[in-house]
Amino acid sequence: MIPVASIVAGIACSHVPAIGVAMDRGITTTPYWESLFKGYEPARQWLAKLAPDVAIVVYNDHACAFSLQIIPTFLIGVADRFAIADEGFGPRPVPVVPGSPALAWHLAESLILDEFDMTIANEMPVDHGLTVPLSITCGQPAQWPFPVIPLCVNVVQYPPPTGARCFKLGQAIRRAVEGFEQDLRVVIYGTGGMSHQLQGERAGLINRDFDKAFLDGMTKDPLALTRITHTEYMREAGSEGVEMVMWHIMRGALDTDAAEVYRHYHVPASNTAVGLMILENRSIA
Amino acid sequence: MTVSRDYETIPGTYVYDARRGREGYALNMFCMSLNIAENRRKFKENEAAYLDQFTLSEEQRRTVLKRDWLGMLKVGGNIYYTIKIAFCDGLTFQDVASMMSGVSKEEYAKMMLAGGRSPEGNRYKKGTGPGDSRG
Numbered sequence: 001m002i003p004v005a006s007i008v009a010g011i012a013c014s015h016v017p018a019i020g021v022a023m024d025r026g027i028t029t030t031p032y033w034e035s036l037f038k039g040y041e042p043a044r045q046w047l048a049k050l051a052p053d054v055a056i057v058v059y060n061d062h063a064c065a066f067s068l069q070i071i072p073t074f075l076i077g078v079a080d081r082f083a084i085a086d087e088g089f090g091p092r093p094v095p096v097v098p099g100s101p102a103l104a105w106h107l108a109e110s111l112i113l114d115e116f117d118m119t120i121a122n123e124m125p126v127d128h129g130l131t132v133p134l135s136i137t138c139g140q141p142a143q144w145p146f147p148v149i150p151l152c153v154n155v156v157q158y159p160p161p162t163g164a165r166c167f168k169l170g171q172a173i174r175r176a177v178e179g180f181e182q183d184l185r186v187v188i189y190g191t192g193g194m195s196h197q198l199q200g201e202r203a204g205l206i207n208r209d210f211d212k213a214f215l216d217g218m219t220k221d222p223l224a225l226t227r228i229t230h231t232e233y234m235r236e237a238g239s240e241g242v243e244m245v246m247w248h249i250m251r252g253a254l255d256t257d258a259a260e261v262y263r264h265y266h267v268p269a270s271n272t273a274v275g276l277m278i279l280e281n282r283s284i285a
Numbered sequence: 286m287t288v289s290r291d292y293e294t295i296p297g298t299y300v301y302d303a304r305r306g307r308e309g310y311a312l313n314m315f316c317m318s319l320n321i322a323e324n325r326r327k328f329k330e331n332e333a334a335y336l337d338q339f340t341l342s343e344e345q346r347r348t349v350l351k352r353d354w355l356g357m358l359k360v361g362g363n364i365y366y367t368i369k370i371a372f373c374d375g376l377t378f379q380d381v382a383s384m385m386s387g388v389s390k391e392e393y394a395k396m397m398l399a400g401g402r403s404p405e406g407n408r409y410k411k412g413t414g415p416g417d418s419r420g
Contacts, residue, residue, distance in 0.1 A: 018378070063365045067317040068310055088319050088372035156365050158302040159288075197402075199364035200355065201297030203382035204393065206401025231292045235408050239298045240364075268397040270379050 003183035005103065007174055009050060010250040010258065011043070012218065012277040013136055015059060015191045017087075017128040018270035023135050024093055036274060039264035040136050043276055046262060047137050048145075053184040054100045055148050056107075056173065058249045059129035059191040060155045062087065065121070071157050072119035074169060076111070077126075077150035078104040085125035094131050094140075100147040103180055107149065110176035116169055126150055133191045136276070155192070155243040163226040163245045170252020177253075190250025194265075196272035197238030205238040206273045211265065214244065215277055219260045222251045255281045294413035297386070299358040309361020312349070315339040316366035325373050355385045 019036070022028050028037040064085035066072065079099045084091040111118050130150055138145055151173075154160055161169075170188075177186055194214065197205040214237075217225040226248050233242040251258075262278040292300050299305065315336065318324045328335040336346055348356035349370065357367045371381045383393030386402075396402060408414065 063313075063317055063363075063369070064320065068306070068313050068363075068366075086320050086322065088325070088369040090322070156301065156363065157306055158300050195401075197298070198368075198378060198382060199358055199385065200299050201386050202295070202402065202407055203297075203386045204397055204402040205404060205407060206397075207404045208400070210404075231289070231295075234292050234298065234300065235295050236404060239295070239300060267400055270377070271382050271397065271401075273401065 002181050005177045005180040005182055005184035005186055007177050007188055007253050008185045008281055009187045010254045010279040011137060011187060011189045012247045012250060012275060013133040013189055013191050014193055014272060014274040015129045015132040016269040016272045016274060017132065020092055020128050020132040020135055023140060036266045036269055039266060042262055043137055043278060044139055046278060052146055052187040054103060055146055055187045055189060056151055057130050057133060057148050057189040058151045058153060058246045060243055061152050062127050062129055064127035065124040071154050073154045073161050075119040075121055075152040076104060076108050077121045077124055078108060079123055082150060083125045084131065085127040087127050092131055094135065095143050097126055097144060098147040100149050104149045106180050107176045110179055111172055114172045114175065116172050129191060133189050153246050159230055160242060160245050163228055163248045166245045166248035167226045167252035170249040174253040188250045188253045190247035192243030192246045193241060194273040194275040195237035195241045198240050198271055204271055206267055207237050210236045211273050211275060215263060215275060218251060218277060254279055255283055257282055294409050296407060296410045301363045305361045309363060311340045312345045312361055313363050313366035316369045319369040319373055328373060354381050
């Protein structure tokens with residue numbers, strides 16, 4: 001039998017920029033940050049033990065790699081390395097992100113032929129949307145422990161893709177990964193959220209009940225979650241809470257009965273409710 | 286298929302949709318230019334002259350020069366872009382959030398530590414809620 005790649009686990013993870021800043025400045029043990037970072041420890045240990053061969057990181061760019069000039073709804077990065085973006089206050093002091101070009105190109109080809117019209121990026125910097133989840137789950141290594149395939153989703157210009165579409169993209173990613181003839185263990189990150197609003201008079205909105213139901217729904221009834229409309233996300237979880245559509249890509253790439261193995265929820269990090277959840281495919285365990 | 290704008294009933298929220306995308310393009314592209322350190326230096330050196338390179342409306346120009354963060358959103362600013370002006374000023378997202386919501390930095394920080402702004406009473410603009418529309 002020819003060995004093929006497989007998705008072994010999914011990680012849902014907020015990507016609040018202030019979390020990266022706290023790590024970069026070495027203030028993670030202050031009273032403000034301590035309990036948040038304590039909750040990351042078990043996830044780091046789990047990931048170090050899992051030692052995946054490659055990670056697909058689903059995130060959104062925040063006016064760094066892409067401006068409003070061209071707005072790709074779904075984009076995949078196929079480069080062999082991704083520079084760290086200057087977001088307006090200098091680049092984060094974290095290692096350059098190594099890519100996984102062979103698998104990334106395979107995904108691009110497979111997804112497009114599977115009717116997901118991906119934009120392909122040969123060159124792009126990555127911002128906190130990608131690097132903060134890596135910092136959260138890997139700490140501060142001199143080099144990132146695995147190569148990364150960035151998968152960007154537009155959530156900056158309304159409308160983002162629907163949750164249902166995102167879930168289906170996740171399913172297509174899984175089919176594509178399983179068609180790659182190399183024995184690779186892949187993890188997929190769905191990043192962003194949870195409830196938060198960064199703009200307007202309503203800035204600072206947090207909805208614990210919504211977040212908890214969303215976290216529970218990831219295992220109880222993920223398909224029901226895909227029917228949440230953009231307006232419902234924005235009304236209930238804040239205007240920027242709509243980025244939780246990206247979690248559905250991760251979820252769609254996993255087994256229907258994937259098991260929750262870890263959860264951490266914390267309010268606040270700056271303006272945001274922070275969630276972290278690890279899901280494992282039972283078929284792999 | 287018509288596109289629903291039902292999000293317009295959410296109070297204190299400026300969804301960056303097609304209308305704002307058309308109005309705000311130049312303003313946001315000015316903000317984008319601040320990703321380059323040399324441009325940040327030039328902007329701080331002479332803000333009015335720097336803005337001359339972009340075709341901003343008078344009102345957009347005023348909101349930038351006055352750092353009217355809420356005003357910027359009303360004339361097509363996108364928060365992920367306008368925040369770059371704040372970074373240039375050494376401000377944080379939380380600083381700007383407090384100014385947009387009209388409270389002091391301390392009050393805002395306290396609200397966040399206490400669990401954030403509740404959705405209760407903040408879901409619908411007055412008179413637009415599910416109970417209101419039936420009259």
